[in-house]
Structures are given as C-alpha cells and as structure tokens.
Amino acid sequence: MAERRTSGSRKRRFKDELYAAVARVPAALANGHRLELLDLLSQRPRTVQDVAAEAGITVANASQHLQVLARCGLVAVERRGTFAHYRAAGPAVYRLLVELRAVAESADASVADAEQAYFGPREPGIRTIDGARDALADAHTALLDARPREEYEAAHLPGAISAPLDALRSGKVALPRSKQYVVYCRGPYCVFADEAVALLRERGLDARRLSLGPAEWVAAGGDVQRVG
Amino acid sequence: MAERRTSGSRKRRFKDELYAAVARVPAALANGHRLELLDLLSQRPRTVQDVAAEAGITVANASQHLQVLARCGLVAVERRGTFAHYRAAGPAVYRLLVELRAVAESADASVADAEQAYFGPREPGIRTIDGARDALADAHTALLDARPREEYEAAHLPGAISAPLDALRSGKVALPRSKQYVVYCRGPYCVFADEAVALLRERGLDARRLSLGPAEWVAAGGDVQRVG
DNA sequence: GCCATATTCAAGAACTTTCGCGAATATGCG
DNA sequence: CGCATATTCGCGAAAGTTCTTGAATATGGC
Known part of the structure; x- marks a missing residue:
C-alpha cells in the first residue's frame, strides 16, 4: 500500500502487465480460423483432424491454433490414446462469443456484409x-x-x-x-x-x-x- | 440457395470472410494499451492527449490506437474544434469487456498473478x-x-x-x-x-x-x- | 493572414503471427 | 519389436503489428 504511492513507474509496470495479460484472450480470438474452430468445439468435443477437415485447414495448422486457444483456457483437451479431444472450456466462453458477435455485427458493417453475401437475403x-x-x-x-x-x-x-x-x-x-x-x-x-x-x-x-x-x-x- | 450447393469453395470463401470480419473485433482488443484506453473511455469521453497522458503513451500512438478501436466500432468520436472527443460506443462494448475479463481471470493464471502483484492481497x-x-x-x-x-x-x-x-x-x-x-x-x-x-x-x-x-x-x- | 495547438499521417525498424513443410514424438496393435 | 496413425515440433518465408519520429493538416484566436 505504501509502495504503491512511491513510484509511478511501478504502478505503470503492473498496469501494463495486467492489461497485457488480459489482452492475451482477445489475441487468441483474433483469427478467423480460431473463431471457426471455437464454434465447432462449442457443438461437441472433436479431434484435431476432425476440426481440421471441417475447417479446411491442415492438421498441423489446426493443432497450432488449438494450442493457442488452450493456452488461454478457451478450450480444454482430453487425451485418449493417440487422440486429443478438444472442447470449448465452458459457458463463460459461449458468453464471450455471443457478446463478440453482437459487437461485431452492430459495429462493423463488413460483418453484416459478409453474412449477407454468404447467406443471401x-x-x-x-x-x-x-x-x-x-x-x-x-x-x-x-x-x-x-x-x-x-x-x-x-x-x-x-x-x-x-x-x-x-x-x-x-x-x-x-x-x-x-x-x-x-x-x-x-x-x-x-x-x-x-x-x-x-x-x-x-x-x-x-x-x-x-x-x-x-x-x-x-x-x-x-x-x-x-x-x- | 442453388448455388450454395454447387461449390464447396464458395461456401468456404464466405465462411472465411465472415469469421475474418468478426475476428477484427478481438484483434482491436488484443493490445494492452487499447484495453486500457477502452477502460478510460468507459468512464467518460476524453481527448487524445488526455488518454495519452493517463495511459502513459505518446499522443501519436494514442491516436493510432483510438483509430483502431474506432474502425471496429468500439469507440465513437465527436470532433469539437481542434479536439477529438472519444468515448466508448455503448453497453454492448461494456458487456464484451466484462465477459472478456471473466474469461481472462478464470482461465489464464497470469492475469490473476498480475492482479495480485499489482494490488497485493x-x-x-x-x-x-x-x-x-x-x-x-x-x-x-x-x-x-x-x-x-x-x-x-x-x-x-x-x-x-x-x-x-x-x-x-x-x-x-x-x-x-x-x-x-x-x-x-x-x-x-x-x-x-x-x-x-x-x-x-x-x-x-x-x-x-x-x-x-x-x-x-x-x-x-x-x-x-x-x-x- | 499568421500563429499556437490538437490531431493525424507516413515511413521505417523491431518484433510477432501465420502457415506450409518435413521431421519428431507417442500410442496402440499385431 | 516394428508399423500405422494422431499429434506436435521446428524452421523459414511472407505478412502483419507496434512504436517512434518528424511532417502534414486543420481549427480557432489575435
């Protein structure tokens, strides 16, 4: 408590650290493939090759993306034999995705455009x-x-x-x-x-x-x- | 409707586009400084130099970060004279930040660590x-x-x-x-x-x-x- | 018009992310 | 053990991000 007042730079350093730590979660979400994988894993647990095939990317690439998501606690992994079953980590992740889409759709016209182009009217x-x-x-x-x-x-x-x-x-x-x-x-x-x-x-x-x-x-x- | 079935690659292209468009929002949040600016702007509208001083970054840098946030609709800007007053875009942004912190704290131990190091017990x-x-x-x-x-x-x-x-x-x-x-x-x-x-x-x-x-x-x- | 000030732009260096590729690891089965 | 298969690792090229610096733009007051 005392030291908190002594140095603005100490305060700043920890503030930077705290925000940087929180920023790792949006960083993990800041990739189209990873968002798609997370959507897939929100339906049911899947293996690496399973999501890779569904998302149209290579297995190695899917593995790397899943590790990024796992490192932030967005997905959990359970290993059974040679298979790694990944799944979304829980309701908090679903809530985050819901709010993310809400902001993306309301704020960024290109999301609505892409949606419209894909689905038609x-x-x-x-x-x-x-x-x-x-x-x-x-x-x-x-x-x-x-x-x-x-x-x-x-x-x-x-x-x-x-x-x-x-x-x-x-x-x-x-x-x-x-x-x-x-x-x-x-x-x-x-x-x-x-x-x-x-x-x-x-x-x-x-x-x-x-x-x-x-x-x-x-x-x-x-x-x-x-x-x- | 017909063309949706004709080409897997068309479907894939639009899916990629849609997810990439949504991913722009977490990309905007994936930076500690921008998260801090957003927190500041959630309290009240502020000018560029105002947030720059409070966050300990240069004005030019703050301006760039604010533009990134504005491009995704996370903040809005109102120009009065030579000043640009930025503010958080609305309740949807607050909700997103709340869920973001919830996931970051529950999932990533380093967030709790940084918090603890900063605030003490x-x-x-x-x-x-x-x-x-x-x-x-x-x-x-x-x-x-x-x-x-x-x-x-x-x-x-x-x-x-x-x-x-x-x-x-x-x-x-x-x-x-x-x-x-x-x-x-x-x-x-x-x-x-x-x-x-x-x-x-x-x-x-x-x-x-x-x-x-x-x-x-x-x-x-x-x-x-x-x-x- | 001219100046001070607030903001934005532009270019470049340092760093990070992405993704393909081939190799490495690890598990289960005969 | 040796093999097939699932996953992960390491490397390198291409692309993107971040921050600094100095200049450009734009507004309001004298």
Missing part, C-alpha cells in the same frame, strides 16, 4: 432466447435440430428432435402436417437450419428458423439435454 | 451486481464514488456521493460515523476505491469496496445518473 427468424421460449410454449410447435447426430447427442435444446439435413432429405424424419416447425442448428453463422427450413417449405410444411444454437442457449442460462 | 469486496443491490438496500449504507469528479459527473451509480481521493484525503467530504460506506471506482482494475477504503478505515470508519464501476453496472442492465 434470409429472413431473420427467431433471434432471442425469449422469442424461442414463446414459440416453443405452443403445443403445436415442434423443435428440430438440423445438426449432425453426434452434435445432437452431445447437447441439444430441451425437447428438440434430431433432424440432420441428410435424414430430412431422404425423408427419414416423421413430420406430421399438423405441427409448426422451428429449426435450429449450430448458431447464427450456420446454414443447416436455413436449408432445412427451405426443404420443409418445399414440402408444404410450416417452418421457421431459430438463429441460436445450444452454445447461445447455454450462454443465456438455459440448460441442454444429452443422449446417453 | 486485497479483500475481494463486493463483486456482483446483486451483492451491490443488497448492500445498498440498507438505509445506513452510503455509496461513495472515488473517481475524479469529471467522471462522476459523466455517469455514476444511482445515489452515489462524489468522493474523489484528493477530496477524501483533505477531509472535504462529510462522513458521518453513523454510516457504513461502500466505495467504488472505475472498475475491477482500478485502485481508487482500495485507497479510499484504506483511508476511511484509518479514520475508524466502516468501509467496504465495491469492485464494479458504472460500465459494469450498465453492462448488467443498471441505469446511471449524470450531473447537469
């Missing part, structure tokens, strides 16, 4: 947790999970039915006409739900998109279910 | 919004704002009394012994409140720290008051 769908709860309160509404089955098994919204795109295309999911459908996938930057909605509408069904994934749901304090 | 004080509301519900509790008066005037917690460190030291703030005091300052990485608490205790007063500033308060949905 899509209807916004249901974007908020409250909106989702409202829609799902209706007994005539069924909630579909358009992600691959492994991700559904790892964590899905309460009451959701697994309806991977492939299964929908080949008609393997029973879809009574009496229901209204709400479809979600990995999160706001994922197209699975958009494609599923298009597919259901082609068949004359009433379908809407929910632009949230399990990670955003958990970030907002919701609980998820798992299989097995 | 300090008692945690009141760290949550709910804790603050509870403490302040007591009619015998007075809330003190230890920041410089300009910051108090720009935004302070409802019912807070301005008690800048200088004024406290020179005994210019009336402090009845019948009260219990809760003191806050800029936020968790600011020492003003710690010093104020030490000062009050030396005088035999009952004082505790609130480790939140107005920015964190607003991030949690609270409202603030301003003077004038």
